Structures are given as structure tokens and as C-alpha cells.
Amino acid sequence: MLQPMYRLLIELTNGRWTSRILKSFARSRVSRLIVPSFARIYQLNQEEMDKGLSEYPTLHDLFIRTLKSEARIIHKDYDSVASPVDAVIEDVGPINEKSDIIVKGKTYSIDEMLGDRELLSKYLNGTYMILYLSPSHYHRIHSPVNGTVTKQWALGTKSYPVNKLGLKYGVRTLAKNYRVITEVKTEFGHVAIVKVGAMFVNSIETTHKGSELEKGAEMAYFTFGSTVVLLFEKDIFQVDANLHTPKEIKVGERIGVLKEIGS
Template identity: 85%
Template sequence: MIQTVYRLLIELTNGRWTSSILKGFARSRVSRFIVPSFARIYQLNVEEMEKGLTEYPTLHDLFIRTLKKDARVIDDARDSVVSPVDAVIEDVGPINKRSEIIVKGKTYSIEEMLGNAELLSKYLNGTYMILYLSPSHYHRIHSPVNGTVMNQWTLGSKSYPVNKLGLKYGVRTLAKNYRVITEVKTEFGHVAIVKVGAMFVNSIETTHKGSDLVKGGEMAYFTFGSTVVLLFEKNIFEIDPHIHTPKEIKVGEKIGILK
């Protein structure tokens, strides 16, 4: 029963008022009383957390938790691309010449997702990867590559669910939700990291300062579960042959190579 309540409140809520109420509750001191049950229901790995459960004063603090220093190992090969998040790889495939991708039977426009026609050409015939974070996942976002930030911008105002039901039945959620887009130039080519909000306006907080990104370094965090879309320039990315969908993945694990 309690698991059903959590699903309804956290995974499926998208109304303006209900989202605002939930946001306020998650940040309130009262929410600390459900931290232990939330951790149990979603089977959080308390051993890897930087703090013990009793040290999180609110549910929000638990959501944006940091991990112990050695909790994630970052693949350090020069050409490797690593997962930026703990997540499920839901889909991977080509971006067609019309800038479209097909996810869960729905067509999304990369041009709409990026909101920048001038940048679009380099990603046509490239590759996309979608990584979905549930409430059970660690919510910090890390850089998948070494490189230089060329630009970062925000788009969208509302955020609807981006879980399997949201992707299947929502209205172009990946391209219309509130999102923060970071374009990175690597020695091999360009990668766009699209951080898509799932609940509330501005559910993404950026933490990285400066223009240089180090693979595995923290970039931002989600205040609730959401999705990261990686876009790779044409002919620069080769997916790891061990990757299949859906696949559970952790920060720092290799998802492919740049060439």
C-alpha cells in the first residue's frame, strides 16, 4: 500500500498545485519521518551514502544525496564515454536526417529538443541515448566525457512524467519538458547532454563551474527522478557491444567509445 502511495505522489504527479504541495512537503522537516520507509521501499543502498539515514533532515536532502568517495569507479580510458547517471538505459539509436528519433513508438524532434536550428546539423545521422532515473536512483549528474562547455541553455516551463508511461502517452515530454542543455566539445567531436525535468518547474540544479569538464565530474542534480538524453555528433560514437535495452547502469560505467 505505501509503495502505491509513493508511486502516485512522486512518479506520476504532474499537476501544478499537487506538484507544489509535494515539493513543499519534501523540503519540510516533517518529511524526515518517511525517510526510512522511503529508503526501504525503493531499496536505496545506504552503505554507499555519504551520510546515515538519520542525518537527512528532509526527503529532499535524501533525494539529492551524495555518495562516498569510492562508491563509483570512472572508466578512465581516453576514448571512453561513461554513464553520467545511475539510471536505466531505456533506448539508443540513430538520429535520422529529419532530426527525428523514435522512443516507445513516439516520434521526437531533436530540433525541438535543442531549440536551436543552427546546432542541429551536426547531430543529424548521429546517435541518441536515453537514460531514465527513477526515485530509487542516485540523482547527481556527472560528465560522460572530457571536454569544454561550448554553451548551456534552458528551455521549457512545465515538466511531466518521463517514466515509461510518460514516454508512451505523454505529449513530446523529452522535447517539451523543462530542460537544461549542455553542449560539450571533445577532441573527437560534439556531445549534447540534455537534462530533462520530470516534476515541477526547474527541478534541475547545476553545480559545475567554469568551462572545462572532467569525465566523471559532477555537473548538476535532479531534485526528483528524471531523464538524461545524450546526443552524439555524426560518426563519433560507437556503443559498447555489451549494452542492451533496458539496462541498469551506474555513473562511470562505460557505455561506448568516441572515435
């Protein structure tokens, strides 16, 4: 009985006023009353949390929970790309020369997603990867690579669901939703980390300071379940051969390796 209600409210709600109401509720003290049932229904791993359930004063605090320091192991090889989130890898594939990608049978424009024609050319014929976070996932975002932030910007005004139904029936959700884009320069080439909101305008909070990013270091968090799209410059990324989709992944696990351009 409760699970359909949570799915309706958290995974599918996209109306302006209903979203605002849910946002206010999740941050209110009264939301603490449903923290235990939410944890049970979504089968949250309480052993890895750095606090007990009774220590979360609101549902929002549970969503943005942090983990014990040993809960995630970051793949440290210098050329490896680590998963930035706990998520399901929904898709991985090529970005064509027209900047299009095809996800769940729908075409999305990387040009529209980035909103920056000057940066677009380096990603044409590159690789994309889509990682979907459900309400059950840990919502902190970590850097997948070592590098220097060259640019960070936000686009979009609304956020619609990016779960399977949202991707299938929504209107260009990955390219139109509110999103925060961080471009990182590595010694191999450029990687764009696109953090796509699923609900609530401005539901993405950036936490990293300065321009240097260390692989595995926290860089942002989502208020609710959402999606991260990784874009790799042409010829610099090789996905792990044993990676299939959909695939459950955790922060720090290797998803591929970086290569020198032309190697």
C-alpha cells in the same frame, strides 16, 4: 500499501498545484518522518551513502544525496564515454536526417528538444541515448566525457513524467519538458547532455563551475527522478557491443567509445 502511494505522488503527479504541494512537503522538516520508509520501499543502498539516514533532515536532502568517494569507479580510457548517471538505459539509436528519434513507439524531434537550429545540423545522422532515473536512483549527474562547455541553456516551462507511462502516453515529454542542455566539445566532436525534468519547474540544479569538464566530475543534480538524453555528433560514437536495452547502469561505467570523425 505505501509503495502505490509513493508512485502516485512522486512518479505520476504532474498537476501544477499538486507538484508545488509535494515540492514544499519534500523540503519540509516533517518529511523527515518518511525518510526511513522511503529508503526501505525503494531499496536504497545505504552502505554507499556518505551519511546515515538519520542525518538527512528532509526527503529532498535524501533525493540529492551524495555518495562515498569510492562508491563509483569512472572508466578512464581517453576515448571512453562513461554513464553520467545511475539509471536504466531505455533506448539508444540513430537520429535521422529529419532530426527525429523514435522512443517507445513515439517520435520526438531533436530540433524541438535543442531549440537551436544552428546547432542541430551536427547531430543529424548521429546517435542518441536515453537514460531514465527512477526515484530510487542516485540523482547526481556527472560528465560522461572530457571537454569544454561551448553552450548551456534552458528550455520549457512544465515537467511531466518521463517514466515508461510518461514516454508512452505523454505528449512529446522529452522534447517539451523543462530541460537544461549542455553542449560539450571533445577532441572527437560534440556531445549534447540534455537534462530533462520529470516534475517541478526548475528541478535541475547545475553545480559545475567554469567551462572545462572532466569525465566523472559532478555537473548537476535532479530534485526528483528524471531523464538524461545524450546526443552525439555524426560518426563520433560507437555504443558498446554488449549493451542492450533496458539496462541498469551506474555512474562511470562505460557505455561506448568516441571515434575521430571519418575513422
